Amino acid sequence: MLEKAIRGSQTYWGWLIFLLLVIGVGAGNFIYQFFEGLKITGMGRDVSWGLYIAQFTYLVGVAASGVMVVLPYYIHNYKAFGRITILGEFMAIAAVTMCILFLWVDLGQPMRVINVMLYPQPNSIIFWDMVVLTGYLILNVLIGWNVLSAERKGIHYPKWVTPLIYLSIPWAFSIHTVTAFLYQGLPGRHFWLTAIMAARFLSSAFCSGPALLLIICFLVRRFTRFDPGKEQMRTLASIVTYAMILNVFFFLLELFTAFYSQIPGHMVHFQFLFSGLEGHGRLVPWMWAAAVFAVLALILLINPSTRRKEDTMIVGCAAVVIATWIDKGMGLVIGGFTPNVFERVTDYWPTVPEVLITLGVWATGFFILTVLFKIASSVKEEVAGY
Amino acid sequence: MGMDRREFLRIAGYSALLGLGGKAAFELLAPGQIDAAVESVPLTVGKKWGMAVDMTKMDEQIMDKVIEVCHRIHNVPKVANPKQEIKWIWKETYEHTFPGQHHEYAAEKYHGRNFLLLCNHCTNPPCCRVCPTAATWKREEDGVVMMDQHRCIGCRFCMAACPFGARSFNYGDPRKAPADLNPNFPPDMTYPTRVRGVVEKCNLCAERLAKGQIPACVEEANKIKEGALTFGDLADPESQVRTVLREHYSIQRKPELGTGPNVYYII
Amino acid sequence: MYDGWKIIVGIVIGVLVLLYPFWPSAGKWDAKTPVPELTAKAKEAKECVEPKSYMRPQHMKLLDEWRREAVRDANRIYKSSAGKIYDKSLQNTCMECHSNKSKFCDQCHNYTGIAPFCWDCHIQPKETT
Numbered sequence: 164m165l166e167k168a169i170r171g172s173q174t175y176w177g178w179l180i181f182l183l184l185v186i187g188v189g190a191g192n193f194i195y196q197f198f199e200g201l202k203i204t205g206m207g208r209d210v211s212w213g214l215y216i217a218q219f220t221y222l223v224g225v226a227a228s229g230v231m232v233v234l235p236y237y238i239h240n241y242k243a244f245g246r247i248t249i250l251g252e253f254m255a256i257a258a259v260t261m262c263i264l265f266l267w268v269d270l271g272q273p274m275r276v277i278n279v280m281l282y283p284q285p286n287s288i289i290f291w292d293m294v295v296l297t298g299y300l301i302l303n304v305l306i307g308w309n310v311l312s313a314e315r316k317g318i319h320y321p322k323w324v325t326p327l328i329y330l331s332i333p334w335a336f337s338i339h340t341v342t343a344f345l346y347q348g349l350p351g352r353h354f355w356l357t358a359i360m361a362a363r364f365l366s367s368a369f370c371s372g373p374a375l376l377l378i379i380c381f382l383v384r385r386f387t388r389f390d391p392g393k394e395q396m397r398t399l400a401s402i403v404t405y406a407m408i409l410n411v412f413f414f415l416l417e418l419f420t421a422f423y424s425q426i427p428g429h430m431v432h433f434q435f436l437f438s439g440l441e442g443h444g445r446l447v448p449w450m451w452a453a454a455v456f457a458v459l460a461l462i463l464l465i466n467p468s469t470r471r472k473e474d475t476m477i478v479g480c481a482a483v484v485i486a487t488w489i490d491k492g493m494g495l496v497i498g499g500f501t502p503n504v505f506e507r508v509t510d511y512w513p514t515v516p517e518v519l520i521t522l523g524v525w526a527t528g529f530f531i532l533t534v535l536f537k538i539a540s541s542v543k544e545e546v547a548g549y
Numbered sequence: 550m551g552m553d554r555r556e557f558l559r560i561a562g563y564s565a566l567l568g569l570g571g572k573a574a575f576e577l578l579a580p581g582q583i584d585a586a587v588e589s590v591p592l593t594v595g596k597k598w599g600m601a602v603d604m605t606k607m608d609e610q611i612m613d614k615v616i617e618v619c620h621r622i623h624n625v626p627k628v629a630n631p632k633q634e635i636k637w638i639w640k641e642t643y644e645h646t647f648p649g650q651h652h653e654y655a656a657e658k659y660h661g662r663n664f665l666l667l668c669n670h671c672t673n674p675p676c677c678r679v680c681p682t683a684a685t686w687k688r689e690e691d692g693v694v695m696m697d698q699h700r701c702i703g704c705r706f707c708m709a710a711c712p713f714g715a716r717s718f719n720y721g722d723p724r725k726a727p728a729d730l731n732p733n734f735p736p737d738m739t740y741p742t743r744v745r746g747v748v749e750k751c752n753l754c755a756e757r758l759a760k761g762q763i764p765a766c767v768e769e770a771n772k773i774k775e776g777a778l779t780f781g782d783l784a785d786p787e788s789q790v791r792t793v794l795r796e797h798y799s800i801q802r803k804p805e806l807g808t809g810p811n812v813y814y815i816i
Numbered sequence: 817m818y819d820g821w822k823i824i825v826g827i828v829i830g831v832l833v834l835l836y837p838f839w840p841s842a843g844k845w846d847a848k849t850p851v852p853e854l855t856a857k858a859k860e861a862k863e864c865v866e867p868k869s870y871m872r873p874q875h876m877k878l879l880d881e882w883r884r885e886a887v888r889d890a891n892r893i894y895k896s897s898a899g900k901i902y903d904k905s906l907q908n909t910c911m912e913c914h915s916n917k918s919k920f921c922d923q924c925h926n927y928t929g930i931a932p933f934c935w936d937c938h939i940q941p942k943e944t945t
Contacts, residue, residue, distance in 0.1 A: 199721060199722075199745075200719065200720050200721040200722060200745035200746055201703075201718075201720045201721075201745075201746065202628075202630065202633055202720035202721035202745075204720075206633075206720070207630070207632030207633045207720070208632065208633060208634055208635075208708075208714075208717055208718065209632070209714075211705045211708040211709060211718060212705060212709060266704075269704070270702050270703050270704055270746070271701070271702065271703015271704070271705070271718065271719065271745065271746025271747055271748075272701065272702050272703045272744075272746040272747060273702075275682075275700070275701075275702040275703075276702055278681075278682040278684075278700055278702050279681045279682055279702065281682075282682045282683055282700065284680060284681055284682065284683050286678050286679075287678070287679050287680055287681040287706070288679065289679070289681035289704060289706055290681050293681070345706075348679075349675065349679075349709055349710050349712075350675050350710070350712050350806040350807070350808065351675070351710070351711060351712025351713070351803070351806065352709065352712075427649075428648075428649065500709075503714060504648075504711075504712055504713060504714045505641060505645040505646070505648060505714055506644075506645055506648040507645060509632060510632075
């Protein structure tokens with residue numbers, strides 16, 4: 164099926180070449196970072212995790228969201244989703260690859276990464292993150308590839324794939340729960356030390372991932388002859404809506420606990436993010452923009468007429484992606500470290516090389532996504548007789 | 550002296566016996582003693598090392614001296630970017646050392662006053678729990694929270710987990726730190742530097758403990774004022790450090806988190 | 817043949833890439849066998865921590881064991897097969913005698929193309945010449 168990836172339109176190749184350029188710039192900057200050290204980033208002693216880990220956190224959510232397509236089809240027999248489970252699985256592959264890459268570029272000694280496997284530490288959540296992410300990647304590659312191959316040949320996929328599919332469903336929940344555990348078990352970080360972190364992560368994953376998938380489905384319909392289907396997209400939009408409602412609700416719950424209790428340790432991180440502290444307020448406009456986009460998303464998606472009309476549906480989904488990305492990909496990590504354990508505020512902002520490496524990794528993910536979706540849509544076109 | 554006479558004699562005895570200043574081979578022990586000595590240094594096993602910082606005796610001069618000596622003998626660099634500073638032992642004001650415990654009508658003698666901070670070598674350290682490679686771990690023999698820079702992958706999870714901000718990361722190559730800030734680097738030729746991309750922190754002078762010497766900060770502080778820092782075995786009720794804690798009121802940093810810090814502040 | 821030029825160019829590039837391990841030594845094939853020099857102190861000591869027959873092939877294994885035992889097992893004392901006691905330290909034991917790193921260690925290491933990364937952290941002795 165790989166041969167489907169090397170035949171494509173000018174647009175397809177133009178897009179891949181553009182992505183390769185971005186990857187190249189990112190790789191060059193990574194080599195610079197490899198030799199100079201992470202000092203070229205904006206991270207420091209106080210804010211010791213930054214853009215890279217924030218992107219990893221966001222993308223684990225996107226990866227987990229594949230289950231939102233797989234679960235209704237396999238557990239609830241929602242036949243319509245049979246058309247697009249492969250898209251969810253392929254998006255998961257691209258997302259997990261980006262997660263692994265973001266973790267790797269964030270390491271101080273990337274060449275020692277194999278130590279995580281050589282000296283396993285079950286007490287460490289990073290160990291379990293390595294286990295679940297690797298497992299999820301392997302699962303999705305095996306399932307996706309075999310199901311698509313079978314579809315192409317017009318036969319049922321081999322029987323051994325079925326238990327793997329059922330395994331991938333709780334596994335998807337586990338990858339994002341484990342990632343939340345990275346944060347919610349740290350005794351000194353009160354912004355993260357809350358049981359609802361895992362629930363927030365899952366709800367945010369299940370709106371941002373399917374929203375991204377929906378946007379990509381529109382692109383698939385626009386650029387290929389495969390139509391994911393009107394009913395499928397409508398159901399996906401409903402899933403995004405419910406998940407976004409939960410996501411915003413959980414956030415409001417956190418706000419209540421912090422501000423009704425009036426405990427400074429709980430309030431201060433929200434104050435830093437939404438109104439600034441001691442003159443440091445670079446994130447404030449971003450966080451309020453996220454709030455505006457979240458409200459816009461809810462209005463467009465809850466209201467049935469705007470949710471069903473495709474152009475407003477897309478705007479709603481884009482608003483979900485933007486709002487969740489700012490919340491998780493910017494606010495969460497930086498907000499957790501600021502103020503620091505001494506209640507001092509240290510500024511963090513990514514540097515240019517840091518942003519370029521980040522874009523390089525995103526481009527790698529989109530490259531893999533493009534190639535896989537090209538294969539999937541070409542196979543479906545072939546089966547449909549185009 | 551920062552510890553009692555009996556402990557001092559024991560340590561001095563072993564120092565003489567093992568006198569290993571890193572020199573080449575020499576015959577020093579009878580066959581039976583050699584085998585005994587090849588085990589972990591006896592005075593370390595079974596201890597629960599702890600420290601008492603006596604703020605009634607501590608002053609800026611002692612703190613500065615102690616920081617200077619520690620950072621010198623461990624080749625801790627001064628890096629160009631203050632946000633990426635590396636420090637094993639440092640000063641922080643009362644309000645920021647004990648966030649949540651201070652109040653606006655604090656006693657004048659502590660209002661804005663500097664305290665001496667270092668790794669607490671906690672009894673239940675979250676940093677060791679989160680390390681994916683056991684590059685940091687709590688030594689069973691004596692409770693020192695150790696760093697293995699051979700194994701550290703630089704993920705900085707331990708830095709996120711430490712509630713006391715005791716850990717620093719080498720964002721760049723320490724040997725490339727500005728020469729004007731680090732004249733004649735590395736200052737101590739008997740101790741290594743680190744490489745870029747690994748975490749470091751106070752190691753309770755494990756290399757000195759192995760030779761029967763007390764941590765350098767304690768030794769230096771006691772040269773200036775006896776009792777400013779007391780080091781010893783918290784598991785021994787008769788040790789100097791336990792005595793000092795029994796006789797004076799002391800506090801810990803963030804006790805409510807349950808990490809069990811083994812550095813106490815007498816105020 | 818069809819696409820002849822593409823195939824030939826591809827083969828040439830492929831062979832060059834396969835020969836990658838030999839690139840660094842290109843042009844240096846007449847290098848002499850290394851002769852590590854001992855310092856006066858090393859000659860006086862007559863024997864290293866272990867005999868030369870062991871040290872030459874196994875010093876890297878010994879150092880690896882030393883670093884694990886010294887740091888992780890808190891066991892810094894080494895008792896050699898001859899019964900002598902040493903401090904398990906590259907900087908303070910090995911380099912005490914072999915302080916002429918460029919004339920000793922580097923001789924064989926450079927010849928065999930090895931660059932041990934110990935020296936990223938461990939400090940090389942200052943050489944006078």
